[in-house]
Amino acid sequence: MTTGSPLRVGVFVFDDCEELDVVGPYEVLAWWARHSALRPEVVTFSADGAGVRCAKGLRLVPDHGAADVGPLHVLVYPGGQGTRTLLRDREHLDWVRWMRARVPLMTSVCTGALVYAAAGLLAGRPATTHWGAFDELAVIDPSVLRDTESRFVDDGDVVTSAGVSAGIDMALHLVARLDSPEEARTVRRGIQYDPAPPV
């Protein structure tokens, strides 16, 4: 199977994934996909292709199921309450390892890192997660080198981000890395990402 694009990004969605974990990176990467000369492609997919209900109640209909999503260059694995079910699901963890063997760049947002850890992807490696989930991460795999300071951790073929909104920063980093800092700045300007939290 060929994709016609060397930069095919898949955003995985599941029941009780956190809304902004999905859509923060999606917005950045899809903006990039629309404007970059590299013509990347961004798709969403769920395990079985069915719609999902996110953690706060938003309903999404993905483009594909895992069986027909096709080859990916980048996987984005969001966090959310639903990760607590998935990290105990042996079949799902087998699938994560199967993806690891095929997808060059595995990324996670927030507590998506807990699932990666449960699948063994983070053993002995630096990683981050939501600030409230570092203890859980240590229980799942004590060998993970927990980075509690960084907004995201780029360890080559695995990139993890901190909680929820940090997925936006990680996605801009991915654009800078896979394309160019200039292109990432163009996306940043497009989504007017000059954050100024009022509280």
Place this chain on the structure above:
Amino acid sequence: MTTGSPLRVGVFVFDDCEELDVVGPYEVLAWWARHSALRPEVVTFSADGAGVRCAKGLRLVPDHGAADVGPLHVLVYPGGQGTRTLLRDREHLDWVRWMRARVPLMTSVCTGALVYAAAGLLAGRPATTHWGAFDELAVIDPSVLRDTESRFVDDGDVVTSAGVSAGIDMALHLVARLDSPEEARTVRRGIQYDPAPPV
């Protein structure tokens, strides 16, 4: 019709609305709804209740249609390419004015302000929009006092935000205003909104 909640927030969605315009505020407000003692409620709705395809391709299924969404205290009107169709739709503009007469707090993200302007809601008032849409805004209603500097503009019963990601900042402001700055800080910490754009 009563809602059982004095703080019922409706996020309007439509074809070609921008993904993060919707989900940035939704995440902030829904997080607040889950944790606040005020027990606010956040719902999504489309004109006819059917699913929508957002501007970058994400498909959302709303909770309601406009006919059955019920009374709202706050309307969130996102931007996106789809606004260019809606701001020329007389029936839709009538509906926006109908909402204005019933919803105490009308808010917009990004180019949602263009539709508000076309409906006459911003006449002679300060407002903002996406940085690339100020000229369009001036053509639609030259009396709008365009604020090109602020992340969002709170003019009492109308609050407009700048482009795309600015909806997150506006939504935190809404939580601070409708509930308390302390509550808004709790949401900010929950979504780990300590932005650090890498480019």
